[in-house]
Amino acid sequence: MNDTTQPRFAVDHMLIKLGKYLRIAGCDAVWDKSIRTHELIDRANAEGRTFLTRNTRLQDQYPPVKHLLPIQADDPVEQLGEVVRATQLDVRRRLFTRCVRCNVALDTVPDKKQVEGCIHPNVFRRYEDFYTCPSCGTVFWKGSHVRNTCRKLGIGEDQCRKDISVRSCRPS
Numbered sequence: 001m002n003d004t005t006q007p008r009f010a011v012d013h014m015l016i017k018l019g020k021y022l023r024i025a026g027c028d029a030v031w032d033k034s035i036r037t038h039e040l041i042d043r044a045n046a047e048g049r050t051f052l053t054r055n056t057r058l059q060d061q062y063p064p065v066k067h068l069l070p071i072q073a074d075d076p077v078e079q080l081g082e083v084v085r086a087t088q089l090d091v092r093r094r095l096f097t098r099c100v101r102c103n104v105a106l107d108t109v110p111d112k113k114q115v116e117g118c119i120h121p122n123v124f125r126r127y128e129d130f131y132t133c134p135s136c137g138t139v140f141w142k143g144s145h146v147r148n149t150c151r152k153l154g155i156g157e158d159q160c161r162k163d164i165s166v167r168s169c170r171p172s
Helices: 013-024 037-047 076-087 112-118 121-126 147-153
Strands: 008-011 028-030 050-053 068-070 130-132 138-141 165-168
Touching: 008 013, 008 037, 013 028, 013 050, 013 076, 013 147, 037 050, 068 076, 076 147, 112 121, 112 130
Parallel strands: 008 028, 008 050, 050 068
Antiparallel strands: 130 138, 138 165
16 A cells, blocks of 8 residues: 555644544654654654644754644644645545554455454444554454544545444454
């Protein structure tokens, strides 16, 4: 699922909810609450990521950022809109293709029996397609509750039919 034209982001501590929305949209977005802002800027610069921040005095306080996108909005949904407009990001193209927890591209489960013990029996019977995170083992499937996320983010109903739900479990 790698796409070299897809923008990659580093998200500062003020914008973690935005980072989660970017992952839902299939973007490679990183953050780390355990490191200081200058270390995150260094990582963004080293990895060619666009640094997202609401800090208006960033350039006065930290090392230079190679690719900076200052965010104005307070609301994470509006922040996502700012990123979409600034980067020409197509949020529908790669919707729900990354693990929101790990930022890793999801794998398709070739045989749903591999995840049978990881999910509720009703879910197993109702759905055919499942996906897993190769890093944390979370199992995802097409489900209805993610439709609320799509609606909140302003993603059309046609794309919400492709939504996926989450369950933590390591498939056998």
